Amino acid sequence: MNVDEYKDEHARTIIHIDIDCFYAQVEILKRPELKNVPLGIQQKNIVVTSNYIAREFGIRKCMLLTEAMQLCPNLVLVNGEDLNDYRTMSYKVTTLLQKYSEIVERLGLDENFVDVTKLVEQKLKNTDRSAGDPNQDVTNIVGSNDSYCQCGCEIRLKIGSLIADEMRRLIHNQLGLTSCAGIAHNKLLAKIVCSTHKPNQQSMLFPDSALELMLSLNNVESIPGIGRATSDILKSLGVRTVQDLQNAELSELHRLFEIDKAKFLQNLSFGIDNSPVKKSGKPLSLGLEDSCKLICAENEVKEKLGDLLKRLLLLVEADGRLPKTIKLTIRKFDKLTNTSRRETKQTNINPQFFTSGCVSQMNPNNIQKILMILMNMFRKLVRVHKPFHITLLGISLVKFNERPSFRNSIAPFLRKDIEVQSIISIENLNSNESSPESRTHSPSSCRESSDPECEPTPKRTKLSIFKRNFLEYDTCESPSKLRVQDLQLTSDSVQKVRCPSSIDESVFRELPLEMQQELWSEYKNSQIDYASCENKPKKIKSTNTILNYFVKQ
DNA sequence: AAGCCCCAG
């Protein structure tokens, strides 16, 4: 249909960053003595990943513990069932990469795509373009073809390659992690080329070598985006290799796939991928799960869920948002089919259950109430009077009360997150300095993050300074007490902006009118009744977002 | 919106 769908443009510059054996590196940072031993990260009966010393023994991803120990009797194991430290480190990496572009997409905990098209163009415009090809030293160039493409992609990718080198240096200097990078004109190729040289290396692909790279893959399942199910269907059509997929008739593929999916798959086989790098923000869900040998008693379920819930509450607190929906996941073991599948049940929950601020101070009644809700859901999933066996329990929180959108709101200023400063501005700021020692200019020459000279001061409005001062009260919010009168609708005739009862009015009146209006409107919006799972009378709810920074102590 | 499946690391 549309010719453009098949057109392969090279206008973008995409970097894929992959932290080497991520869990293992995090554990080694925690316990440096593990650095020189074969190390495996264990979850239940499985070695989910390992360091490169262990890999020399043949340890592979998700290998059974018994098998791994046979291959490497001296394998040192660390339990990695709690992903907290990995998650924390993962977001640190993403935050560093956001200095190079606002367009950073996370994939799992250890990978990021960065669209550096804009930064590359900035660098191209800069008069100071260091001559030569420093790329040759730091980057593997994948493919045997010479690049004849004249669209300008060659120089763009080479600049991208320099940026990738800086990124990896920054990640190493700031966080102590080694990583790999792939540089290409789309996500698919950046990711694939990234994996061609490991560990602690980077690789670049010029578009003319895209086909060669794709054909170097063993089978269609090695193409990111083609998983088990899709490859099984392709197999039924006799399509196994990348070449098979390239040569397949679209009409043939269309027999078993929607036409869009058929085109998409065939495009992948040619290395064509026009999908944009999508900004990752806060996660859309927060969940914990625990698999277990066998659970067959209700009180056992309750105990496990209670443990998960307490841990999850810590995550919610750190996140700052309030969830509106809770989801229970179980996995039943089916003896007959010798198979297991997951089942879920979700329900809306009053976000106020999660407002206690510090979990240590959280009302134990609250935990019990949430637990009751979970057990009710469990009884809807499992007929508890008959024998049952469960092999996994999970709790997930989804559909959070949103913060106001970035552009229209003051909330972003209130975030605890470190403000991300564009690398372009950093370069502009540092452009006068000359540092003969370091060959890079931007963030890698910017090691001491505590140095105020290093991070350019963001524009500080009076308003933002005001908000910053309030941040100090953020550690533990106090529950706000609302009165019935606060629920009255603002009449149209009222000129003065109403003051939420949770805020000291004298403070409120000092605020700019715009901000007063925003606070009132947020407050008003927070006064929504959520269906309570119990039959108790509905309570009046307090608010969840920026209002919390202003509540009376 | 609920619940399933598919994808990823």
Next chain:
DNA sequence: CATTCTGGGGCTT
């Protein structure tokens, strides 16, 4: 083969 512990997205109802 899936196995762990997550998280995103899409399809069907």
